[in-house]
Amino acid sequence: MWALFMIKNAKKQRPVNLDLTTMRFPVTAIASILHRVSGVITFVAVGILLWLLGQSLSSPEGFLVASAIMGSFFVKFIMWGILTALAYHVVVGIRHIMMDTGLLEETLIAGKRSAMISFVITVVLSLLAGVLVW
Numbered sequence: 001m002w003a004l005f006m007i008k009n010a011k012k013q014r015p016v017n018l019d020l021t022t023m024r025f026p027v028t029a030i031a032s033i034l035h036r037v038s039g040v041i042t043f044v045a046v047g048i049l050l051w052l053l054g055q056s057l058s059s060p061e062g063f064l065v066a067s068a069i070m071g072s073f074f075v076k077f078i079m080w081g082i083l084t085a086l087a088y089h090v091v092v093g094i095r096h097i098m099m100d101t102g103l104l105e106e107t108l109i110a111g112k113r114s115a116m117i118s119f120v121i122t123v124v125l126s127l128l129a130g131v132l133v134w
């Protein structure tokens with residue numbers, strides 16, 4: 001009987017399995033996660049961009065090959081994604097540096113506002129990147 005009571009009680013005290021799909025992330029958390037994602041994309045992109053630059057500078061034929069590669073819609077789309085990730089990383093990076101140096105307040109309201117402003121600036125830069133690529 002006592003053992004049965006203990007089992008029932010133990011079950012009650014067990015932590016609830018959190019359903020992540022019902023949780024909403026605050027805008028500051030989304031900004032932070034995307035900063036890490038954009039940093040990793042930028043890291044991978046450095047290799048691709050340096051290879052393309054090397055190809056274009058290798059010879060006149062190499063330049064034509066690089067131009068042909070850049071002619072495809074798929075490659076242009078990837079380039080646009082890379083430039084958008086870089087723009088986001090730099091904008092939110094500057095936001096980080098401003099918070100670290102005390103230029104921006106480290107309060108929840110200032111964090112939310114600067115995250116929203118960073119998103120807007122990134123959208124504008126992303127549109128400009130699209131114009132540059134196409």
Ligand code: HEM
Binds near residue numbers: 036040044089090097
């Ligand atoms: C080749 C260029 C770059 C690459 C590959 C890169 C990559 C990364 C990566 C992987 C992280 C770690 C993110 C994390 O663990 O959450 C990071 C953090 C950071 N990056 Fe960059 N980054 C680059 C350029 C820049 C530039 C130009 C800025 C200037 C605004 C910048 C500002 C920052 C800051 C402030 C952090 C720290 C953020 C924090 O404290 O959570 N990065 N970067």
